Amino acid sequence: MKFRKAIVAFGIGLALGFLARKQYERCQRITPEKALKLAKEYYKKQGPISGSWIYMKPEEIEKNGITYMAYRGGVTLPKADGNKRYEFYADVETGAIIGSVQTA
Numbered sequence: 001m002k003f004r005k006a007i008v009a010f011g012i013g014l015a016l017g018f019l020a021r022k023q024y025e026r027c028q029r030i031t032p033e034k035a036l037k038l039a040k041e042y043y044k045k046q047g048p049i050s051g052s053w054i055y056m057k058p059e060e061i062e063k064n065g066i067t068y069m070a071y072r073g074g075v076t077l078p079k080a081d082g083n084k085r086y087e088f089y090a091d092v093e094t095g096a097i098i099g100s101v102q103t104a
Contacts, residue, residue: 032056035071035090042097043075043086050083051076058092063099070098 030038036054043049054073061070070089077084088100 029058029092030090030095032071032073035092035095036073038095039073039088039090039097040075043077047077047079049075050078054090059089061089061098063089068098069093074103 032054036052039054040049040052052073052075054071056071058069058071061068068089069092071092072087072089074085074087077086085103086100087103089098090096091098
């Protein structure tokens with residue numbers, strides 16, 4: 001009987017640990033490095049990237065009446081007529097590009 005109780009307790013503990021991990025991952029913010037990686041993947045579709053940067057501290061921005069917490073970053077794309085610089089905001093929850101603007 002003791003062995004059976006130990007197996008049941010182990011199974012319950014394993015299930016609770018699995019559920020706690022899933023909940024933690026769902027609530028976890030994306031790191032600035034991961035947000036920059038996702039942004040670079042997006043901009044690579046337009047051509048090679050010669051430089052990139054991102055602020056480590058998220059900022060509060062408003063777009064279309066919705067407030068977001070976002071990382072601000074930028075990339076530089078070499079073009080025939082000179083470098084094109086883009087600044088972007090990446091959502092801290094998903095890493096999705098919220099807004100992008102060509103700066104120079």
